[in-house]
Amino acid sequence: MRQLPQIAHVDVNCFYASAERAFNPALEGRPVIVLSNNDGCAVTRSPEAKALGIAMGEPWFKLAPRAKEWGLVALSSNYELYGDISARVMELLGRYSAWLEVYSIDEAFLGVKGTPDELLALGRTMKTAVRRNVGVPVCVGIGPTKTISKLANKWAKNNSAFSGVCHWDSVPAAEREGLMRRLSVIEVWGVATRLTKRLNALGIHSVLDLSRADPVMIRDRFSVVMMRTVLELQGTPCIPMEEERIGRDQLIFSRSFATPITTADGIRQVMSVYGQQASARLARHGLQAKVLTAFAGTSYFNPKDTSYPSVSVTLPMPTADPVILTKAAYALLPRIVEGIRYARAGIMVTDLRLSGNQAPLALFENPHEERHLGSLLEDVIRRYGRGFIGLGHAGIRSGPEWTMKRDMLSPRYTTHWDELPLVKAA
Amino acid sequence: MGVLVGPRVIDAGASLLSVLISPVAVAAGYPSPAQDYFDGRIDLNEHLIKDVTSTYVVRVSGDSMTGAGISDGDELIVNRALEPVDGSVVVAVLDGELTIKRLRITGTGVVLQAENPAYPDIRVPSLSDLVVWGVVTRCLHHL
Numbered sequence: 184m185r186q187l188p189q190i191a192h193v194d195v196n197c198f199y200a201s202a203e204r205a206f207n208p209a210l211e212g213r214p215v216i217v218l219s220n221n222d223g224c225a226v227t228r229s230p231e232a233k234a235l236g237i238a239m240g241e242p243w244f245k246l247a248p249r250a251k252e253w254g255l256v257a258l259s260s261n262y263e264l265y266g267d268i269s270a271r272v273m274e275l276l277g278r279y280s281a282w283l284e285v286y287s288i289d290e291a292f293l294g295v296k297g298t299p300d301e302l303l304a305l306g307r308t309m310k311t312a313v314r315r316n317v318g319v320p321v322c323v324g325i326g327p328t329k330t331i332s333k334l335a336n337k338w339a340k341n342n343s344a345f346s347g348v349c350h351w352d353s354v355p356a357a358e359r360e361g362l363m364r365r366l367s368v369i370e371v372w373g374v375a376t377r378l379t380k381r382l383n384a385l386g387i388h389s390v391l392d393l394s395r396a397d398p399v400m401i402r403d404r405f406s407v408v409m410m411r412t413v414l415e416l417q418g419t420p421c422i423p424m425e426e427e428r429i430g431r432d433q434l435i436f437s438r439s440f441a442t443p444i445t446t447a448d449g450i451r452q453v454m455s456v457y458g459q460q461a462s463a464r465l466a467r468h469g470l471q472a473k474v475l476t477a478f479a480g481t482s483y484f485n486p487k488d489t490s491y492p493s494v495s496v497t498l499p500m501p502t503a504d505p506v507i508l509t510k511a512a513y514a515l516l517p518r519i520v521e522g523i524r525y526a527r528a529g530i531m532v533t534d535l536r537l538s539g540n541q542a543p544l545a546l547f548e549n550p551h552e553e554r555h556l557g558s559l560l561e562d563v564i565r566r567y568g569r570g571f572i573g574l575g576h577a578g579i580r581s582g583p584e585w586t587m588k589r590d591m592l593s594p595r596y597t598t599h600w601d602e603l604p605l606v607k608a609a
Numbered sequence: 610m611g612v613l614v615g616p617r618v619i620d621a622g623a624s625l626l627s628v629l630i631s632p633v634a635v636a637a638g639y640p641s642p643a644q645d646y647f648d649g650r651i652d653l654n655e656h657l658i659k660d661v662t663s664t665y666v667v668r669v670s671g672d673s674m675t676g677a678g679i680s681d682g683d684e685l686i687v688n689r690a691l692e693p694v695d696g697s698v699v700v701a702v703l704d705g706e707l708t709i710k711r712l713r714i715t716g717t718g719v720v721l722q723a724e725n726p727a728y729p730d731i732r733v734p735s736l737s738d739l740v741v742w743g744v745v746t747r748c749l750h751h752l
Contacts, residue, residue, distance in 0.1 A: 606700050608673040608709050609673050
């Protein structure tokens with residue numbers, strides 16, 4: 184029996200629409216779209232909405248006149264709800280593996296082990312648990328590499344015979360080949376649109392073609408990144424799991440950006456937001472940090488212009504003060520190369536200790552802490568909502584975001600006491 | 610204790626941690642005789658929420674469950690992970706709405722029972738025809 188480590192890729196189907204449906208069953212079976220910031224355009228479409236021919240990114244003003252006739256439900260992005268549902272899904276998935284990488288708000292990779300039967304059973308268990316406990320549907324792909332597990336998940340989603348769970352190695356080889364022959368290379372994780380043409384020129388059209396390409400030739404003609412993709416398709420793991428963990432000794436705030444950030448000023452804004460979040464989180468836990476690490480990085484799939492700046496700052500004294508933490512995070516800015524496309528950034532606070540354990544020496548007393556700025560900010564945010572107030576770039580955001588329009592916002596069912604789901608007793 | 614990550618850090622353990630900090634200030638004078646006895650305040654999350662991933666709070670609208678001690682405007686703690694059994698108070702999906710009823714599984718079929726004579730029972734052909742959204746574990750009744 185094979186017991187090689189495998190990777191499971193789990194993602195929520197139509198995440199935003201599914202999160203809305205979990206609390207509003209009337210949306211089940213109806214075409215639903217969720218709109219981007221400012222109710223601009225469709226960013227999530229339920230299968231019913233796709234069936235109407237609504238394209239990703241289609242502007243709402245074009246759809247609105249026909250919404251009634253279609254029975255189309257449009258909703259503003261309810262980030263509070265999606266964030267909470269995502270956290271629940273990730274926590275639940277974390278119970279099935281000690282090795283979890285949260286890849287985005289709605290997808291995660293997990294390191295898993297077992298016989299093919301055990302892996303299939305595990306996939307089904309996770310799928311059932313997320314649907315039942317949290318209330319949203321997921322699909323699961325399991326394979327020897329990240330790239331294959333993503334592919335397996337795609338297959339699980341689009342082929343009802345799998346019932347939402349596909350273990351690559353359990354599928355007969357002939358069937359796998361058939362799938363890989365039918366899928367275009369663009370469906371492979373990390374193959375950008377602009378590379379597709381160049382691959383096609385070499386006679387590489389399908390996923391199968393790419394998996395059979397010579398890795399060395401691919402490296403020479405493209406990049407080491409594309410070679411890794413080929414090796415991954417052949418079953419050799421090349422894209423490591425990013426292990427992020429929170430103990431009581433560290434907190435990490437990090438994420439991938441929807442669109443890359445290319446300026447130090449953009450990163451400054453991210454650092455402001457994280458500095459403030461870290462401060463709030465530390466305060467809530469009654470903790471202070473002595474060391475702050477700020478980092479940024481380009482995409483795995485961007486072979487040119489890679490850049491992974493990071494900086495660690497030892498703070499003058501343990502603190503949870505938002506001003507000090509944010510300022511410390513700014514130490515990263517001189518290392519940001521303007522023009523490079525940063526795909527993620529974050530901060531990590533370490534060397535944590537309980538606050539109030541020792542009275543600071545007057546010399547090191549911090550004026551911001553004295554004024555309890557952190558707790559004041561949190562109070563204002565709790566009362567008036569996130570984005571109402573903030574430090575520096577975390578506060579007054581540029582025009583559109585500041586006056587974010589969310590006319591069709593559903594209740595923030597799980598994060599706001601005044602907006603709880605109503606259950607009918609009638 | 611939540612051990613994750615990513616875009617958001619899960620702080621399932623936040624409430625647990627917060628009670629570890631003694632509220633008793635240590636002054637230079639006579640030490641509080643109580644300080645060694647402080648084990649943390651009662652944390653409702655700890656007692657009312659068995660599993661943070663599957664527990665939701667909902668609010669009641671209507672008076673069909675008054676016989677079960679559930680009134681209009683009360684908040685309910687609902688656990689989605691629990692298996693509904695005969696006698697469970699459940700949130701069920703009826704006509705696209707979340708509805709609260711008592712579940713009755715008898716030899717003759719499945720019934721969603723109101724706990725107020727003014728409201729009729731609803732018969733369900735079988736358990737598999739019923740979508741149970743979650744099982745109610747507590748009622749936070751307003752006095």
